[in-house]
Amino acid sequence: MKARDIMTTDVVTVGPETPVREVAVQLFERRISAVPVVDAERRVLGIVSEGDLMRRAETGTERRPSWWLELFGDWELLAQDYLKSHGRTAADVMTRHVVSVTDDAEAGHIVDLLESRGIKRVPVVREGRLVGIVSRADLLRGLVAGSAGAPGKPAGDHKIHEALMSRIRSEPWANLLFLNVLVRDGAVELWGIAKSEEQREALRVLAENVPGVGTVRNSVRVMPRHFVDS
Numbered sequence: 001m002k003a004r005d006i007m008t009t010d011v012v013t014v015g016p017e018t019p020v021r022e023v024a025v026q027l028f029e030r031r032i033s034a035v036p037v038v039d040a041e042r043r044v045l046g047i048v049s050e051g052d053l054m055r056r057a058e059t060g061t062e063r064r065p066s067w068w069l070e071l072f073g074d075w076e077l078l079a080q081d082y083l084k085s086h087g088r089t090a091a092d093v094m095t096r097h098v099v100s101v102t103d104d105a106e107a108g109h110i111v112d113l114l115e116s117r118g119i120k121r122v123p124v125v126r127e128g129r130l131v132g133i134v135s136r137a138d139l140l141r142g143l144v145a146g147s148a149g150a151p152g153k154p155a156g157d158h159k160i161h162e163a164l165m166s167r168i169r170s171e172p173w174a175n176l177l178f179l180n181v182l183v184r185d186g187a188v189e190l191w192g193i194a195k196s197e198e199q200r201e202a203l204r205v206l207a208e209n210v211p212g213v214g215t216v217r218n219s220v221r222v223m224p225r226h227f228v229d230s
Contacts, residue, residue: 004103006142007124007132013038016091037090042129046094100125157183160212186214
């Protein structure tokens with residue numbers, strides 16, 4: 001699944017000269033948590049999120065550094081704080097270092113970005129221009145759509161067994177000490193010895209996700225911890 005398959009294409013945007021109050025109105029009325037800032041060519045210049053507008057002079061929530069921080073603090077950071085709390089346009093308050101992806105980016109790569117950067121959405125660009133945005137909600141929607149469109153049953157138990165064993169061999173965590181797999185009328189039975197309960201349950205989930213599998217009987221046993229650690 002790629003960015004183009006799950007992204008929101010009707011993206012609310014603002015220009016760099018858009019007043020801060022108008023940006024806040026857009027976030028509030030559209031019920032969105034951030035808005036990209038774009039130029040006339042729809043190139044992404046930055047992004048304004050709710051977090052960028054939390055500490056504002058209008059609401060009396062701006063940071064007020066103590067005297068010792070003013071005396072010995074980082075003047076660049078103090079100036080940035082002042083710009084965020086008193087800036088009048090989107091360009092003044094926006095986050096400039098924006099992480100973006102192309103429309104052919106894999107969903108897994110997007111998830112990695114959201115997790116590693118601690119962000120909630122990522123703009124999607126094509127040839128440098130904004131074409132969409134992927135948020136956590138879009139990823140959930142993709143999960144629902146993907147589940148609804150799961151592939152059909154392979155032709156027969158032999159094909160199911162082949163697909164299951166292929167997936168087991170492709171997973172580095174699935175190196176059980178012993179494993180036996182039986183498929184009968186789409187029902188899978190698993191026997192073996194796992195190193196942990198997590199490995200045992202992950203094997204069950206792997207089997208459940210093979211197309212055509214109906215039920216999974218997991219008879220894999222977990223090796224006692226003192227044997228694993230020895």
